Amino acid sequence: MTGICSFHEIATLTGEQRAALLRRSETDLSGFLARVQPIIEAVRSEGDEALARFGREFDKADITADRLKVTEAEFDAAFALVEPEVVEAIRYGIGNIRSFHEEQRPETMTLKEIRPGAYAGDRFLPIDSVALYVPRGKGAFPSVTMMTAVPAAVAGVPNIAIVTPPTADGSVDAATLVAARLAGVETVYKCGGAQAVAAVTFGTQTVKKAVKIVGPGSPFVVAAKRSLSHLIDTGTPAGPSEAIIFADDSIHGGLAALDVLIEAEHGPDSSAYIVTHSRRVAEEAMAALPAHWAAMTEQRVAFSKAVLGGPFGGIVLTPSLEESYRFVNDYAPEHLEVLSTEPFIHLGRLTNAAEILLGPHTPVTIANFVLGPNAVLPTSRWARTCGPLSVTDFVKRSSIGYVTSAAYPELAGNARRLARYEGFSSHENAVSEMRAPYLGAR
Known part of the structure; x- marks a missing residue:
């Protein structure tokens, strides 16, 4: 044929x-990894000035260091710029996305009685902050805003920010701002590419540092995430x-x-x-x-x-x-x-x-x-081991344990034998007779 x-x-x-x-x-990122290094270093050392310079150079945008954050007036104006039926379609999509993701929200804490008087479980709390990457180079993607912002908001993340490349006039796509506000996000920064990943990793004069970044992007974004993954959680590998x-x-x-x-x-x-x-x-x-x-x-x-x-x-x-x-x-x-x-x-x-x-x-x-x-999905064969972005990507899990005085002797005896076998004397001592005098002390 x-x-x-x-x-x-x-x-x-x-x-x-x-x-x-x-x-x-994106399988071979070697060339991109080398090219993003000077961008990352410039943002780390120069902050906002580097972000504005790269916005002018890479995005061909009319952007300066004092205009990197979207203002409340720009949010308000966006609703007048987007056709009402598009606003309603965004609202409709956000409603469905929120309904789906609310079912993923875990209980704040669960405890199970493992043995009489001995309890173990999990506690789930939202992470402190997250940056949502919304691409712009080959089009406008309010849908990415919807897919990343809604589960973050459902999870209860207190500090949510969007990073997205500026348009030629130094603004942000209006539909993206509409989607952000309807999803509950009011912080949007006008920066994209590797420089945006660096900005939320290190923080700048304007852009607040985040503990995690999620969202799809170009090979430059993927390369920057890989380069900085030891400093920031880069989430689902979405290229x-x-x-x-x-x-x-x-x-x-x-x-x-x-x-x-x-x-x-x-x-x-x-x-x-x-x-x-x-x-x-x-x-x-x-x-x-x-x-x-x-x-x-x-x-x-x-x-x-x-x-x-x-x-x-x-x-x-x-x-x-x-x-x-x-x-x-x-x-x-x-x-x-x-x-x-x-x-x-x-x-x-x-x-x-x-x-x-x-x-x-x-x-x-x-x-x-x-x-x-969620339509933010793992690429490059990562679907073999991980799945779509979800509410659980925006929460942290802590194991919880509680042992009563009645349950202690049985657990301590078994733990002591294993500690002795593995050669950890302080582990063994902590559950030996050395503990007894302190348990009744005030």
Whole structure:
């Protein structure tokens, strides 16, 4: 089959060629790691002045050091700049996202009686502060604000700030400000890229230091997070967008083509595949792409053509359903659509994906904006070990223990024997007869 996007027939590929399909654009960050170092150092040493300079240089923005924080007037003006139906759509999405995430909020403290008189459990408290990274380079993303701000607010984080690149006139995307306020966030800083990660790591004259940063970003953002991960919690590893559209032979390939463009249009560094064992579906998908592109804007066509025609996208034809399952699980995508009239028959075989959307009525678009589950998801195969952003990303867990005087002797005796075996004399002494005189002392 020849066509207008990359076509990969698994049965004909070598092991090395198949492995190449699993790579993402951010897999090799070596070049970016070197490039972000002087940016990080400049922000650490110069603070606001460096942020403003990089805003002018990288974002081509009219920004100065005294305009890095969004004012209350700018928040108020944003509501007049955004069309009412868009404001209502944001409000609708935030309502669903909040409803979903409120179910994730843990009890403040739980205790279980492990032995008579001996209790153990967990206490959950919100973290002190968090920075939410909202990208801007390839578009405006109020949805990212919704997805990051709502669970942070539900968790009860007292200090929530958004960092996002400024626009050309030195402002912030109005819909992003609307989403921030409706989600309960009133602190927004006009900085993006590696410099924003550095700013919330070290703090500047304007930007407050945070203990954690979450949100998707470019390879520069990912590289800065990796460089500073020993100083700040960098959360879910979320890089450029990626998706697999898994299609069985019960659907029309044109639907798979329509949906593979959703994440492919994010930018040329995205990854997007249709995976199917049906040659008919693959051929229909290839044939449908020109008509779908004709209905898109020029910029998004360019982005998606670069993805689907490049090394990180296209159509993957497998010899069987089993091989389709295997490829999806090896790839461990950020977004996975299961296009089938009977999607649940496949669900048990699909084990590595951050988000699994079932059936022809659940495209990524709905999940990205309004369904409720979080759309900030692990990329670059991290879905093998971690999942979507959630309320639990914004809370810290402490183990709680309480032993009564009645339960103490049994626990102490067993702990003493283990301490002696491992050779820790102070551990042993602390639960020996040496403790007895102090237990009754005042």
